[in-house]
Amino acid sequence: MKDILTLGIESSCDETSVSVVKNGREVLSNSINSQIKIHEKYGGVVPEIASRNHVEAISNVTKDALEEAQVSFQDIDVISCTYGPGLVGALLVGLSYGKALSYALEKPLVGVNHIQGHIAANYISHPELKPPFLCLVISGGHTHLIHIKDYTHFEILGKTRDDAIGEAFDKIARVVGLGYPGGPKVDKLAKEGQPTIKLPKTHFENLDFSFSGIKTAIINLHHKDPNINKADLCCSFEHLVAEILIENTLKAADILNIKTIALAGGVSANSYIRQEFLKLEQTKGKKIYYPDPILCTDNAAMIASAGYYNFLAGNVSGLNLNAIPNLKIS
Ligand code: KG4
Ligand code: ZN
Numbered sequence: 272m273k274d275i276l277t278l279g280i281e282s283s284c285d286e287t288s289v290s291v292v293k294n295g296r297e298v299l300s301n302s303i304n305s306q307i308k309i310h311e312k313y314g315g316v317v318p319e320i321a322s323r324n325h326v327e328a329i330s331n332v333t334k335d336a337l338e339e340a341q342v343s344f345q346d347i348d349v350i351s352c353t354y355g356p357g358l359v360g361a362l363l364v365g366l367s368y369g370k371a372l373s374y375a376l377e378k379p380l381v382g383v384n385h386i387q388g389h390i391a392a393n394y395i396s397h398p399e400l401k402p403p404f405l406c407l408v409i410s411g412g413h414t415h416l417i418h419i420k421d422y423t424h425f426e427i428l429g430k431t432r433d434d435a436i437g438e439a440f441d442k443i444a445r446v447v448g449l450g451y452p453g454g455p456k457v458d459k460l461a462k463e464g465q466p467t468i469k470l471p472k473t474h475f476e477n478l479d480f481s482f483s484g485i486k487t488a489i490i491n492l493h494h495k496d497p498n499i500n501k502a503d504l505c506c507s508f509e510h511l512v513a514e515i516l517i518e519n520t521l522k523a524a525d526i527l528n529i530k531t532i533a534l535a536g537g538v539s540a541n542s543y544i545r546q547e548f549l550k551l552e553q554t555k556g557k558k559i560y561y562p563d564p565i566l567c568t569d570n571a572a573m574i575a576s577a578g579y580y581n582f583l584a585g586n587v588s589g590l591n592l593n594a595i596p597n598l599k600i601s
Contacts, residue, residue, distance in 0.1 A: 274293055274294055275293070275294055275295075275348045275349060275579060275582070276291055276292070276293055276299075276340075276342060276346055276347050276348050276349075277291070277292050277293075277295065277347070277348065277349045277350075277351055277381075277575040277576075277578050277579045277582070278290070278291055278333075278336070278347045278349070278350050278351070278372070278575065279291075279292060279351050279352070279383075279388075279571035279572060279573070279574035279575025279576070279578055280329075280333075280350070280351070280352035280353070280365040280366075280368060280369045280571055280574065281352070281353050281365060281385075281388070281569055281570060281571040281573075281574045282325045282329065282352075282353065282357075282361050282362060282364045282365030282366075282368075283353045283355070283356070283357025283358065283361055283362050283365070283385045283569065284316060284321065284357055284358060284361060284411070284412075284569055285305065285306040285307065285309075285310055285316045285321050285324075285361075285569075286303055286304065286305050286306070286568070286569040286570065287303075287304040287306075287324070287325045287328040287329055287332050287364075287365070288301065288302060288303040288304070288332065288569065288570045288571035288572075288574075289302050289329070289332045289333045289335070289336040289571050290302065290336055290570065290571035290572040290574070290575050291336055291337065291339075291340035291342055291347070291575065292395070292572055292575035292576055292579065294579065295391075295394060295575075295576045295579030295580055295583075296394055296395055296398055296576065297395075298395055298572045299339070299340035299341075299342065300335070300336045300337070300338075300339035300340035301336070301565070301570055301571060301572040302332045302333075302335040302336040302339065302571070303332075303565075303569075303570055303571070304328045304331075304332050306320075306321060306324050307451075307452060309324060310451065311450065311451055313451075314445055314450075314451050315441070315445075315451055316358070318358045318359075318360055318361065319360065321358060321360070321361045322358070322360030322361050322363070322364060325361055325364035325365065326364050329364060329365065329368050333368075336571070344372070344376055345376070347376065347378060348378060348379075349378060349379050349381055349578060349579065349582045350369050350372050350373045350376070350378050350379070350380050350381070350578075351369070351380075351381040351382070351383050351574055351575055351577070351578020351579070351581070351582070352365045352366050352368070352369030352370075352380075352381075352382065352383065352574065352578075353365060353366070353382075353383050353384075353385045353388060353574050354366050354382040354383065354384075354588075354592055354593070354594050354595060354598065355384065355385065355594055355595035355596055355597070355598025356384075356385055356386070356412065356413075356595070356596055356597055356598045356599075357385055357412075357594075357596060358596065359594050359596045362594035362595075362596065363594045366382075366592065366593075366594050370590050370592065373590065374590060379582065379587045380587065380588045380589075380590065380592065381578040381581045381582050381586065381587055381588055382581075382588040382592045383574045383577045383578050383581060384577070384598055384600050385569075385574075385598075386408055386413055386415065386417075386600045387423075387425070387577045387581075387600060388573040388574040388576070388577045389408050389410060389413075389535040389536045389573060390406050390408065390417070390419060390425075390533070390535050390577070391573050391574075391576035391577035391580065392535055392562035392566035392567065392570070392572070392573040392576070393406070393533045393535060393560050393561070393562050394576050394580075395562065395563075395566055395572055395573065395576055396560070396561075396562040396563045396566055397560050400531075400533065400560055402419045402420060402421045402422055403418070403419060403420055403421065403529065403531075404419050404529060404531035404532065404533055404560075405417070405418060405419070405428075405520065405523055405524055405527060405529050405531065405532045405533070406419050406532075406533045406534070406535055407516060407520050407532070407533070407534050407535070407539075408535045408536045409435075409436045409437065409516065409534065409535070409536045409537075409538035409539055409544075410435065410436075410437050410535075410536030410537045410538060411435060411437035411438060411441065411452075411454075411536075411537055411538075412435050412437065412438075413430075413431075413435050413536060414430060414431035414435050414436045414480050414482070415427055415429070415430045415431075415600070416428045416429040416430070416478050416519060416520060416523050417600065418523075418527060418529075419533075422580035422583070422584065423580055423581055423584045423586060425600050425601060426601075427600065427601075428478045428523045428526075428527075429477060429478025429479045429480065429519055429523065430479060430480065431479065431480040431481060431482060432475075432479050432480070432481050433481050433482065433483035434481075434482045434483045434486060435482070436480070436482055436512060436516075436538050437454060437536070437537050437538045438482070438486075439482040439483075439485065439486045439508075439512070440453050440454040440457050440538060440541075441453040441454065442486050442490075443457060443486060443489050443490075443504075443505070443508060444456050444457050446489065446490050446493050447493055447501045447504060447505070448501075449501075454537060454538060454540070454541065455540070457505045457508070457509070458509075458540075458541050458542055458543070460501060460502050460505045461502065461505040461506040461508070461509045461543060462502075462506075462542075462543075463502040463506075464500065464501075464502030464503040464504070464505055464506030464507070465502075465503050465506055465507075466503070466506050466507045466509075466510040466511075467503050467506075467507065468492065468499075468503055468504055468507035469507075470485050470488050470489065470507055470508065470511050471484050471485060471488050472485075472511060472514075472515065473485070473515075478519050478522060478523050480515065480516075480519065482512065485508065485511060485512070489504060489508060492504065509541070509543045509544070510543070512544070513543055513544050513547040513548075516544065516548075517547060517548065517551070520532060520548075521551070521555065524557065530556065530557055530558055531557070531558045531560070532548070532551070532557050532558070532559055532560070533559075533560040533561065534548060534559070534560070534561040534562075535561070535562060535567070536567065537567055537568040537569070538567075539561045539562065539567045540564045540567040540568065545561055548561070
C-alpha cells in the first residue's frame with residue numbers, strides 16, 4: 272500500500288504547529304511555535320493576541336515542517352487541521368490556512384476535533400496501541416473519560432462539571448505566585464513538598480469530575496495564610512487530584528471490563544499523575560499508556576495522526592468547514 276503523508280495544522284490556543292506524519296504514526300516533523308512568552312505577562316492566553324500571532328507564524332512554521340520532513344507540498348496526500356474546540360479566532364487561522372492549501376493543491380481536507388488529536392498522540396508514542404481502550408483526556412480545557420471504541424468512534428463516560436483540571440493547575444500556580452503556565456511549575460514545586468494539607472474531595476455517583484471546590488479551598492487557604500508552605504500545597508493538590516482521576520478511571524475500566532488505559536492532554540505530562548497511574552500496572556493488572564511529553568501539550572503531529580484515521584474512515588471535509596469553538600467529541 273502507498274504511504275500516506277498527512278500535513279497536520281494546529282492553532283486552537285497558543286501554539287502554532289504544523290507537522291508531517293507518515294501513515295498516521297511516524298512523525299517526519301513537528302514544528303511548534305509557542306506563544307507562552309507573549310502571554311506570560313498577562314497571566315493567561317489573550318485570545319485576540321493569540322490569533323494575530325498565529326497569522327504571523329503559520330507560513331514559517333509550515334515551511335519549517337516541510338523542510339524538516341524533507342518533503343514538498345506536492346508530496347502531501349491529506350491536509351488535516353483542528354476545527355474545534357478552542358478559541359474561535361485562533362482556530363480560524365489554522366483552518367483557513369488548511370482550506371487554502373487543500374484548494375490550491377487539490378488535496379483532501381480533513382477537519383479534526385482537538386480532543387481526538389490529544390487521544391491520537393498515544394498512537395504516535397506507542398505503535399502497538401490500537402482501540403478499544405479507555406482514555407483520560409486531561410488538559411487546560413478538558414477533563415474527559417472516553418471509551419475509544421475505534422479510531423473514529425468515541426463515547427464520553429464522564430467529564431468535569433466545572434473547571435478543567437489544567438485550569439485548576441494554572442489558577443493555583445497563579446495564586447501562589449508561580450506564574451503562567453502553571454502546570455509544569457506546580458509539578459516541579461510539588462516534588463519538594465509533603466501531602467499534609469487536607470483539601471475537600473468532591474464525589475459523584477457517576478463518572479463526572481469537579482475541581483472548582485479544590486481550587487477555591489486552595490485560594491482560601493493561601494489568602495488566610497500567605498506564608499503557607501507552597502510546596503506542601505502543590506503536593507497535596509496533586510495527591511488529591513491523582514486519587515480522584517484514578518478512582519473514576521478504575522470505575523470506568525471495571526464497567527467496560529477494559530485493561531488498556533491511556534492518558535492524554537497537557538496535564539498527562541505531570542510526573543506525579545503519570546507515576547501513580549503507572550502503579551496500576553502492578554497493583555491492578557492494567558496496561559498504562561501516555562504520550563511522550565512533547566506530544567502531551569498542543570502539537571500538530573497529533574492532529575495529523577487523527578486526520579489520517581479520519582481520512583481512512585472516509586471522513587473528508589468540505590471547504591465550507593467552519594471553526595466550532597465548543598465542538599463536542601462523539
Ligand atoms: O493540552 P494542552 O496543551 O491544551 C489544551 O488543549 O487545553 O494543555 C495545557 C495544560 C495547561 O493547563 C498546563 O498548565 C498543563 O496542561 N500542563 C501541566 C503540565 N504540563 C502542562 N499540568 C500539570 N503538570 C504538568 N507537567
Ligand atoms: Zn490541547
